[in-house]
Amino acid sequence: MKDSPQGGARRAARLPEWPLVLPVGLMALQVVAAAFFVADGFEDWLVASTNGPRLELAMECVIAVALLTGVILSSRNIVQLTRDLRRKEQTLARARVAFAEHIDLRFREWGLTKGEGEVALFALKGCDVAEIARLRGAAAGTIRSQLSQIYAKAGVNSQATLVSVFIDDLLDKPATSGNDPARH
Numbered sequence: 001m002k003d004s005p006q007g008g009a010r011r012a013a014r015l016p017e018w019p020l021v022l023p024v025g026l027m028a029l030q031v032v033a034a035a036f037f038v039a040d041g042f043e044d045w046l047v048a049s050t051n052g053p054r055l056e057l058a059m060e061c062v063i064a065v066a067l068l069t070g071v072i073l074s075s076r077n078i079v080q081l082t083r084d085l086r087r088k089e090q091t092l093a094r095a096r097v098a099f100a101e102h103i104d105l106r107f108r109e110w111g112l113t114k115g116e117g118e119v120a121l122f123a124l125k126g127c128d129v130a131e132i133a134r135l136r137g138a139a140a141g142t143i144r145s146q147l148s149q150i151y152a153k154a155g156v157n158s159q160a161t162l163v164s165v166f167i168d169d170l171l172d173k174p175a176t177s178g179n180d181p182a183r184h
Contacts, residue, residue: 020078027074034067102169110153119146123159124166 041060103124107117122132129147133140147159156162 020082023074023078027071027078030067030071030074034064034071037061037064037067099166099170103166106154106165106169110150112150112153116146116150116153119143120150120154120162123147123150124163126163 037060041057041064044054044057044060103121104117107120112120118136119132122135127135129140129143132138133143136143151157151162154162154165156165
């Protein structure tokens, strides 16, 4: 409960993007190698203009073109993967916010108190009575009593059915009209 989603996002923003270190490093190595082969190719071409073309010069040109093509394709791939990753992270962040809002809405519909809401959230996360009691600094009997009140208000009889209410909400197709009796 102490670690908010915003705090986790701020920490993640400060961390370097380690999955990109290796591909970017390899791409930098390719750039250096390509620059060497291009420079060497120009030098050999100047020499070859007086001595005639050689197979070695043709191979160096092929290698330089292959390396440059690899750099271009790799950089495009890295840029696309980075965009996809950021888009997925943003989508996940929006989904987290929407789910948190949905949980809050359900808790308000059920009329849960602040304490019951905290206990219900721990129950949704899969904590058992002992864990919830420890995390809240409360007696296990108090937590059992609060869970009973939560289940009664939610119209369920166990932690599993409480969780299933939210899973069902996620899996149900959105209603086409606001008057869908199955959703109320």
